[in-house]
Amino acid sequence: MCQSVFRNKRDTQVTFSLINRTDSVPLAKLIDEGELREQLDHIRSIRLSRGESTWLRGNTFYGKRQMFRPDFMEWFENLQLPPYHLERVGDQYELTFEGKWPEVMLWEIPALAVLMELRGRAVLHDMGRFELQVLYARAMTRVWEKVEHLRKEPGLRIADFGTRRRHSFLWQDWCVQAMIEGLGERFTGTSNCLIAKNRDLEAIGTNAHEMPMVYAALAETDEDLARAPYDVLADWHEEHEGNLRMILPDTYGTAGFLERAPDWLTQWTGIRIDSGDPAEGAETAIRWWQERGEDPREKLIIFSDGLDEQKILQLYHQFAGRVRVSFGWGTLLTNDFRGLAPDDRLAPFSLVCKAVSAEGRPTVKLSDNPNKAMGPQTEIDRYKRVFGVGQQQAFEVVV
Amino acid sequence: MCQSVFRNKRDTQVTFSLINRTDSVPLAKLIDEGELREQLDHIRSIRLSRGESTWLRGNTFYGKRQMFRPDFMEWFENLQLPPYHLERVGDQYELTFEGKWPEVMLWEIPALAVLMELRGRAVLHDMGRFELQVLYARAMTRVWEKVEHLRKEPGLRIADFGTRRRHSFLWQDWCVQAMIEGLGERFTGTSNCLIAKNRDLEAIGTNAHEMPMVYAALAETDEDLARAPYDVLADWHEEHEGNLRMILPDTYGTAGFLERAPDWLTQWTGIRIDSGDPAEGAETAIRWWQERGEDPREKLIIFSDGLDEQKILQLYHQFAGRVRVSFGWGTLLTNDFRGLAPDDRLAPFSLVCKAVSAEGRPTVKLSDNPNKAMGPQTEIDRYKRVFGVGQQQAFEVVV
Structure with a gap:
């Protein structure tokens, strides 16, 4: 994605901003500002290592060797992430990043991961040595039990999409190992390049x-x-081609997007369902392919919104055979500590880091779930008009 | 106990023998004979370390300093356990120890612990690295959940009696730490001297x-x-005095034992209930004290047979206030791996090491549970006659 932006919108000025959709988690009370700055400064100090660069340059992604072009890699190797702006406002942090799009966009994942991990550390700090051991024993047991449920379905295809809201790096790495060990071929990979490289x-x-x-x-x-x-x-x-030709249709409403889509898009490999009712989204996609004369059984649907193992199995049973199905499993893979700490202080929450403006104009997201919408109301209204989005059903955003 | 035997029956020749009451666990198929011999030989090679000896000589037991007499300690320091006789018979091992009682009796605990641990290692050997991690995560979670149930009762008194049938030494040590951390004052100690010393x-x-x-x-x-x-x-x-003056009345039937007991025994601190229906045993004890003019509220009952946290809580609720209650929690504290390994191959089982003869005469145990009885049938009949034991109710022996 960064290479695509680097190639097409290299100089676009953007602002990305942290948004905590879970008000009840007072990040600024939990995380020390000095500690947060230290981590963010550290992120700005790191560069691709030689081994990482070699791996990116030489590795085969989706069957394609040298997906990354030399000019992109050269830029990437010399990249330092742009400065950040951090301010405490009440019990929350305002954390924003401004600069060129291909640079600013790379802040999202480390910023979120650092905030999630510092929040976790703050909670762990109050626990006894033994409570900690049992905490992780319980969390491991939970992950493994999910894996054991999932391994019963030989046809499943699941990937780890849990980097940004992971409990911690080591924990994500452990979860990935659980998936490798328990799911074998059903585990299709991880969106975390470092873990992909190491493992x-x-x-x-x-x-x-x-x-x-x-x-x-x-x-x-x-x-x-x-x-x-x-x-x-x-x-x-x-x-891109192949599996990378995935449509993410929900930004301004899935139904309208597909309705007005040019014909060349029907040739694409598949559709990612990331908001709204996932089964309904998948039915809409299947109908669209059928109407455009495509065989849905040759198409791929990737579910990636708020998944847990029960929902994965339910969607799999509903759609396997009718369409190729795959899952991008995020927060509830790498951060399911629900109910494991006193007052549920380790429960995952909905923290995002989003593009909020480009060249000084505000961005807008409508989504298939109005609870995930963002942008100024006048702009939201305009976008709704332009994209023909009417009444939407709201779904609770847990993670 | 060893000091008492050393003092009173030093030269009595005894035979102790391993008895696997759970036929379905084929010990000789699971445990390599060479490995078992290596462990047993190792046991014969170890001596009290200087630190251990110092601790035994100087430590306060039940408020009494120097419980162990110098002549006993000197003997103990120079002790080498007597030879063992090991033979494979079908899928079981015959393992016997012969010699002087104070020497042979010390084989019981290490022999059982070694067999339990080697059996566990044999099962673990077939498991993957990851399965092992999750196995222990589950077992830890289980122990901790038991502790969390028990900690709700501030008046509980529980000790670790789980050495002989522990899953392993390190595991017992972990369980003890869980008890320390979770139960605080409710955890009264351990029958494992090394762990008591270390912790x-x-x-x-x-x-x-x-x-x-x-x-x-x-x-x-x-x-x-x-x-x-x-x-x-x-x-x-x-x-001995104080808490060590505990009656174990069930060897030849609790009811008859108490009925015929001399009056000085009613002065003793309490009674340990180790077979039969524990609530019935406790009621029998309470009635006995009342009949002999003692106040049961000043007496101590220690339950120690096949306990798990539910049974502990149930007995506690039934008897707290009527009598002082304490628990010696054994196998299901230190070896509850039920259901955690494929085919339940790590489930605890009923392995004992018992005195089977003394000076060439067979020993007999009747117990309050005929399933725990042992000895030649003619001798059992004689003992039943002498001790006036009639019909007994049988209880399944799980551990």
Whole structure:
């Protein structure tokens, strides 16, 4: 995704901002500001190691050797993440990043992971040595029991998408090992490149909401705006093929997006369902392929929103055979500490880091779940009009 | 107990023998004979370390400094355990120890612990690195959940009696730490002297069935036999006071034992209930004290048979306030791996090491549970007649 941005929108000025959708977690009370700054400063000090660079340059991604172009890699090797702006406001932190899009976008994952891990450490700090041991024993048991449920389905395909909201790095690494050991072939890889490299796994992932959000913010007219989500994928189409040609259709409403989609998009490999009712989203996708004369059984649906093992199995049973199904399992894989600490202080929560403006214009997300919408209300109204989004059903956002 | 035997029956020749009451566990198929011999030879090679000896000589047991007499300690420091006789018979091992009682009796605990641990290692050997980690995570979680149930009762008194059938030494040590951390004052100590020494706990314990069994086997006449269980306690009475004055009344039937008990025994601190229905045993004890004019609220009952946390809580709720209650928690504290390994191959089982003869005469145990009885049938019949034991209710022996 960064390479695509680097190639197509290298100089676009963006602002990314931390958004804690779970008000009840008072991050600024839990995490010491000095400690947070130390971590963020450390992130700015790190560079790709030689081994990491070699791996990125030489590794095969989705069957394609040298996916990363030499000019991108050279830029990446010399990259220092841009400065951050951190301010405490009440019990929350305002944390923003400004600069060129390909640089700023790389803040999202480490910023979120650091906040999640520092919050966890703050809670762990109050626990006894023994409570800690039992805490992890319970968490391990829980992960393993999920894996044991999932391993009963030989046809499952699941990847780790849990980097940004992981409990900690070591914990994510442990969860990945549990998936390797327990799921074998059913475990298709991780979106964490370091873990993929260290454990010889597939590094996988696809495009995210920030792409249409920034493209849309840059649109001058309503006509440009309506075309923006397709422009993203046209740029992407040039860059990638195969499993990377995944449509993320929900940024401004899945139904309208598919309805107005150009025909070349029906050739794409599949669709990622990331908000709203996942079964309904999948039915919409299947109908769309059928209407456009495609065989859904050759298409791929990736579910990636708020998954846990029960929902994975339920969706798998509902759609296996009708369409190829895969799962990007995030927070409840790498951070399911629900109910394991006093007052549930280790429960995962909904922290995101989003593009909030591009070239000074606010970004907008509508999503298939109004609880995930963002942007100024006047802009939301305009986007709803342009994209023909009517009444939406709201779903609670847990993680 | 060893000091009492050393003092009173130093030269009595005894035979102790391993008895696997759980036929379904084929020890000789699971445990390599060479490995077992290596462990048993190792046991014969070890001596009290200087630190251990200092601790035994100087430590305070039950508030009494220098419980162990210098002549006993000198003997103990120079002790080498006597040879063992090991033979494979079918899928079981015959393992016997012959020699002087104070020497042979010390084989029981290490022999059992080694067999339990080697059996566990044999099962663990077939498991993957990850399965092992999750196995222990589950077992830790289970122990801790038991502790969490028990900690809700501030008045509980529980000790670790789980050495002989522990899953392993390190595991017992972990369980003890869980008890320390979770139960605080409610955890009264451990019968494992090494762990008591290392973790600065009370080393606790009392007399066992081998005492009346050997004394009874040595009896020349039926009259001597009837008196033997009281002779044991008369010898014990001289040696100990306070919490060590615990009656173990079930060897030849609790009811008859108490009925015929001399008056000085009613002064003793309490009674240990180790077979039969524990609530019934406790009621029998309470009635006995009342009939002999003692206040049961000043007496101590120690439950020690097949306990788990539910049974502990149930007995506690039934008897707290009516009598002082304490628990000696054994196998299901230190070896509850039930259901955690494939085919339940780590489940604890009922392995004992018992005095089977003294000076060439067979020993007999009747117990309050006929499933725990042992000895030749003619001798059992004689003992039943002498001790007036009639119909007994049978209880399944799990551990």
